[in-house]
Amino acid sequence: MASVNTQFSIAVHVLAAIAHNEGVFTSEILAGSVNANPVFVKRILVKLSKAKLAKTTVGKSGGYGLARSPKSISLLDIYSAVNPPDAFAIHAYPKTKECVVSCNIKEVMSDVLVGTQEAVRRDLRQTTLADVVSKIRARSG
Amino acid sequence: MASVNTQFSIAVHVLAAIAHNEGVFTSEILAGSVNANPVFVKRILVKLSKAKLAKTTVGKSGGYGLARSPKSISLLDIYSAVNPPDAFAIHAYPKTKECVVSCNIKEVMSDVLVGTQEAVRRDLRQTTLADVVSKIRARSG
DNA sequence: GATATAGATACTGATATAGTATCCATAAAT
DNA sequence: ATTTATGGATACTATATCAGTATCTATATC
Numbered sequence: 001m002a003s004v005n006t007q008f009s010i011a012v013h014v015l016a017a018i019a020h021n022e023g024v025f026t027s028e029i030l031a032g033s034v035n036a037n038p039v040f041v042k043r044i045l046v047k048l049s050k051a052k053l054a055k056t057t058v059g060k061s062g063g064y065g066l067a068r069s070p071k072s073i074s075l076l077d078i079y080s081a082v083n084p085p086d087a088f089a090i091h092a093y094p095k096t097k098e099c100v101v102s103c104n105i106k107e108v109m110s111d112v113l114v115g116t117q118e119a120v121r122r123d124l125r126q127t128t129l130a131d132v133v134s135k136i137r138a139r140s141g
Numbered sequence: 142m143a144s145v146n147t148q149f150s151i152a153v154h155v156l157a158a159i160a161h162n163e164g165v166f167t168s169e170i171l172a173g174s175v176n177a178n179p180v181f182v183k184r185i186l187v188k189l190s191k192a193k194l195a196k197t198t199v200g201k202s203g204g205y206g207l208a209r210s211p212k213s214i215s216l217l218d219i220y221s222a223v224n225p226p227d228a229f230a231i232h233a234y235p236k237t238k239e240c241v242v243s244c245n246i247k248e249v250m251s252d253v254l255v256g257t258q259e260a261v262r263r264d265l266r267q268t269t270l271a272d273v274v275s276k277i278r279a280r281s282g
Numbered sequence: 283g284a285t286a287t288a289g290a291t292a293c294t295g296a297t298a299t300a301g302t303a304t305c306c307a308t309a310a311a312t
Numbered sequence: 313a314t315t316t317a318t319g320g321a322t323a324c325t326a327t328a329t330c331a332g333t334a335t336c337t338a339t340a341t342c
Contacts, residue, residue, distance in 0.1 A: 004230035004331070009250055013232070017242040026287065033243050037332050046289065059340025060286040066303085075253065080185035085329090087228035087261070089145035090156070092151050092175035101158040104280045109150055111276070112216065112268055120228070121263040123257045132249055139245045144331090146299070167318065178301050179314040200309025217334065226298090 007082040010034055011044050012132060014067070015053065015078060019133045024057065024065040044082060051081030070130035079124050087120060088113045148223040151175055152185050153273060156194065156219060160211040160274045165204040186225060192222030211271035220265050229254045236246060 014030045027045055031038040045064055048054040055067040066073070090109050096102040155171045172182040185204055189195040196208040207214075232249050237243040 005224060006230050006232035007330090008229070009246075012250060013242065013246045016246060017240065020242050028287090031179045033237050033240045034232070035237055035243070036232065039333075040331055042289070043331095051305065058288050058338080060284095061209050061341055062287045062339085063236050064288090074331085080299090083236070085145060087175045088149070089292095090184055091147035091175070091177065099158065101154065101161050101173045101277055102176065104277045105154045105157060105273075107280065108203075108273055108276045109153060112273070116261060116264045119260045120257060123226045123260040128251050132246075132253070135249045136242055136245045139248065140241045148299090168320095169318090180302075181300060183320070188317090197319065198309090199307080199319050201315095202310055203308085203318045205319090274296095 002100055005084045007044050007047075008079055008084055010036060010041065011048060011078050011082045012075065012129075013074065014045065014064075014087065014131055014134050015048065015070075016136060018054070018064060018066055019070040019129055021135065024063040026063045042049065047083070048078070048081050051077070053077060053081055072129055073129040074125050075127045075132075076121055076124040078129070079121075086113075086117060088116060094122075146225045148185050148188075149220055149225050151177060152189055152219050153216065153270075155182065155186065155205075156189065156207070156211075156214065156270055157273050157277060158220065158269055159195070159205060159207055160175045161277065165198065165206040167204045171205065186223070188222050189219070190217070194218060194222055210271055211274055212272040215266050216270075216273075217262055217265040217266045219270070220262075227258060229257060 013034050015034045018025060027042045028038055030045070031041040034041055045056075046055060049056045049064070049067075052067050053073055055065045057063060059063075090106055090113065092106070092137060095106075154175050158171060158174045159166060168183045168186055171180055171186070172179040175182055186195060190197045190205070193208050194214055196206045198204060198206075226265070231247055231254065234245075234276075
């Protein structure tokens with residue numbers, strides 16, 4: 001546990017917690033729900049706040065609320081906010097001059113994988129935070 | 142450089158090199174084309190061989206050829222052969238009993254992300270090794 | 283003014299990727 | 313039959329990223 005990026009999944013978790021309970025919560029409480037390190041969760045909350053998905057109030061009795069309605073927040077919005085490394089990496093070794101494949105593979109793969117990355121984005125755009133909350137409620141009821 | 146999995150991209154590279162040059166090549170030569178560590182490339186070649194995408198001949202004057210035609214090998218075949226970690230990880234912290242979200246988020250996210258992973262597979266299935274080779278040739282010509 | 287919060291920073295620890303070195307088994311070349 | 317070049321396996325190391333820990337500052341409420 002530590003080398004796969006779980007920030008996206010944690011971001012969805014905390015936003016779902018806020019949305020489900022419809023209120024403002026401190027990072028301590030949200031970290032408690034995730035059962036993860038408070039500072040780690042804070043760092044994710046900061047990203048969500050900068051992306052204007054969460055609304056921060058600073059100072060005593062401060063905390064995090066939603067900045068937009070759950071229906072208007074897609075998983076793609078959350079994914080973009082935490083900005084995880086691309087799902088598909090291309091190797092970056094120096095080119096071997098005499099080899100046609102070596103000289104062009106990177107550009108060709110980039111081309112192909114842009115399409116794949118776009119497929120991911122299309123898929124994530126189809127699910128909203130409201131969908132996630134309602135699925136959670138369906139399971140608990 | 143070392144924490145993103147580049148094996149898929151390297152696997153495509155070596156198979157494209159074999160397909161483009163239409164022959165049998167040693168791991169040394171293939172590693173030379175990639176400009177990567179020979180043993181690392183070997184480990185990938187072993188996976189491709191086990192997945193029956195590459196055909197191995199052992200012993201002196203041995204090497205790697207294609208086991209199937211480039212048109213019949215999709216990027217999904219190659220992706221599955223190297224078996225990289227899932228693009229989307231879900232955090233695995235213990236559940237907080239009192240929290241409805243905490244108790245159900247993992248299953249709900251799994252559900253959603255299965256669809257995303259499937260979108261990736263659908264996309265990769267659309268491109269073949271032959272497509273990659275012809276794109277490379279188009280660039281070099 | 284005291285206090286509880288967000289937010290930032292520096293350091294540490296754990297894990298997975300990739301590199302290095304070396305060995306064995308096999309089959310071709312001699 | 314021997315030599316030799318290959319695939320394949322294994323053990324160890326180096327490095328980068330993710331995540332945890334500790335601590336500090338700024339700010340707004342009480």
